[in-house]
Amino acid sequence: MLRFLTRRILTIIPLTLVMAIMMFFLMRLLPGDPASQLLGLEATPEEIHALKVEMRLDQPVYVQLITWLGGLATGDLGESFYHKMPISKILFNHLIPTLKLTLFSLFFAVIIGTCAGLVSAVKQNSLTDRILVVISTSFMAIPGMWLGLLLVLFFGVVLGWFPVAGYESFRDGGFGSFKYLVLPVLAMATAEIGILTKMVRARMLDVLHQDYVLTAKSKGLPFWKVIFKHAFKNTLITVVTLSGMMLAALMGGAVITENIFAIPGMGRLIVASIARRDYLVVQSAIMFITFLYLFLNFLVDVVYAFLDPRVSYGSLKS
């Protein structure tokens, strides 16, 4: 178990390093240079030069690279041109809303999707199953941004049940702050619920045809115990694997959702910073959100290892 986890961590480190280097060079792809981009066409050469110095763009490329990598390691990412604030502080301020949004959506989608998929598989070919298949297929095709807008229109504008947009931290709003999250989470989770229902159903049907399920039945175990103990635990592993993939989709979805609901998270920060040409922030934020993704994925693997003895005892999956 410990060996598996260390190995997993050790793969993240070089990956992050190469990613950081890649992000660095991606920024060099900008037509012209970030300083002149930032200041626009009216800027004088002096102004541009001054900004270049401020952004350390006058130094040789390798010095800039080392500064950037060193900054990532120490947490000193420089200062935002627009906010006039240390970037690390900005990132930290925008982290919580995104994390809340993503994790709540994941949690919600996993619970609903797993239950629906389970019911669908156990009652295969019944009316319930057919309805669930239709619903999950439709859910998968609903664009999250569109659903977000429709939810705002219906529950926010027409019914007035939930706020149309905005965000409140838990410290400020207590449990009332969750009302801001309901619609965004629904918008993000729906497609994932569809996918999960479909996958859990397929996996469960597969598991139900496995020999060990027949063994369990032949022992004289009652139906529900065969389903919930023997079959479901095997299906749960798939759910955990899928959670990793869903995280990727959700973090992407968060960018769009935050923009619809004006939630001050990483996604909104990135898009707004692109518009403001605050490229240092864009670069750092993308780096940070990706690192976050890798970390969450690592946690998913830990859960996986706990569930599947074949992983923790090191015979499967390197």
Added chain:
Amino acid sequence: MNKETTALEETKPIEAAVMRKRRESGFRVLFRNPLAILSFLYLAGMGLAAVAAPWVAPYGPNYMDIDARFTAPGFHHWLGTDHLGRDVLSRMIFGARTTMGVSLAVVMTSALAGTALGLISGFFRKADEIIMRITDLLMAFPPLIGGLAIMAFLGPSVKNVVLALWLVTVPRVARIVRGETLVLREMTFIKAAQMMKAGTGRIMFLHILPNIMSPLVVYFTLLFAGTIMAEAGLSFLGIGSPPEVPSWGLVLSEGRYYMRNAWWLTVMPGVAIFLAVLSCNLLGDGIRDVGDPRQYGKARK
């Protein structure tokens, strides 16, 4: 009936019967599935409309009729007009050009490149090391975030959207092809071909490729759906296709500010994306079912 079938018949009569039936009616199974046909027809129709947009669309995509701003769907403007008096239907048809065109370009190029890389990876150990490290890197970004990163620094343009999404999809295709190739390589018939000194190229294209084609085609239809969503997402954020090139995501994004008064601006592009993605998924399911013997009523022993 050839030798292979009779050998099968000897061991597994039911399966053999199924196999025979399957060869006769692979296409029939697909076309017995009304949803798959409908989806196919819808996508084909959409594709045709996109290709013939200048002739099919009632107005130009950027033609503004300021007097007819916010016209509700009706006789003159089937899907209404937007805040600048542009015809929504025309913008959607031209938008299909962008959205479907981008998706098609992305899927086709990444299918070619990804399949090639995956096959190479599956056969040559050294190349595999390098290719897998690169895919690891590219896949470390959550898909939309990766696209976002590239678009942020390249600027909005249709060409850049294709590039960004291509970089997101290629590693995934390569991974899948590699996985399938590695499984197939262990199969007896590949070993037999190797034993008979068939060249690597011959084995790749004659033995491996045809056998991974059907799962790949299913994957490509799903990828197409995913790309439509991603393109719409990028355009919605204003960093995809530039303002003068209409795409579904852009129309949706522009319309959202007038949602309370002009519902059609929000509803129509959403429905278009929904139907396109749904059709792709259903078509993919249909194709998958053709390859699945359970559809022929397989009985377990």
Added chain:
Amino acid sequence: MPLLSVRDLKTYFNVFMGTVKAVDGVSFDLERGKTLGIVGESGSGKTVSCLSLVKLIAMPPGEIVGGQALLDGEDLLTLSEKELRKVRGRKISMIFQEPMTALNPLFTVGDQIAETIRLHQKVNKKEAFEKAVEMLTAVSIPAPRNRALSYPHQLSGGMKQRAMIALAMSCHPQILIADEPSTALDVTVQAQILLLIDEFKKKYGTSVILVTHNMGVITSTADDVMVMYVGKMVERGNIYEVFNNPKHPYTVGLLECILKSTGGKHALKTMPGFIPNPINKPKGCAFNPRCSRRMSICMAEEPPVVEFGKHVAACWLYA
């Protein structure tokens, strides 16, 4: 009175292309403490016959259409699901062909055996686990206590099959159904597993139904034998009688396949023809297209079951 008496068992599968009569009127008796071997090619309905006894076939598409299965005079086929659960694992237990997949990969071997014990006996968790260790000792697994804490993937194929036997025998069932218990194993391990089953049979007086396609396995372990062909019983009787004096041409053919293969000029004799499509069986006797002694009536009507004492055969030759 035999322990288990099956009469005219019919199990059909309704599939997309039609009805597969997987088991079509099969009758046999299982004596106390004896082994009945069921032989036949793949798809002959051996496995389905056994699974039908405790209703473990998938329903739908499967359906037990008719027949009786009397265990100590009680018809298993009429029992409710709840009553059947008390039969499964306690009175009738099973081991399957693939030990690799028959154990749940996510639970320890000991837990899986203890689960069966707790299901049918009034013991607490700890006692059940101790009993599981005892069972593992009984199937001669080395270091049983450690193995009980292992997961299935940590055991070899032969070990897993031993563990399966321990699981199946943990409640000392009256009947053990062994479905191709040795087929997936190494040749050296095969004999050990069959021997182990035989040992339990003698020790506890368990009756065994041994399903296999391997005539060699039958000769070494069975007391009685039943030969099946596409869902029908073709011949049944004492092992010596059937082997020394086979009546049905199919049995004759099967025996020739092994007998001729040991010494003789030609390495292996095979039977001509193929198993028919189970949805579309030939009219009359299902074996007629491959039969060397076919008569015109064989193609028209189903053969009657002819008795030669306790030895029976379904063939027109003797009618």
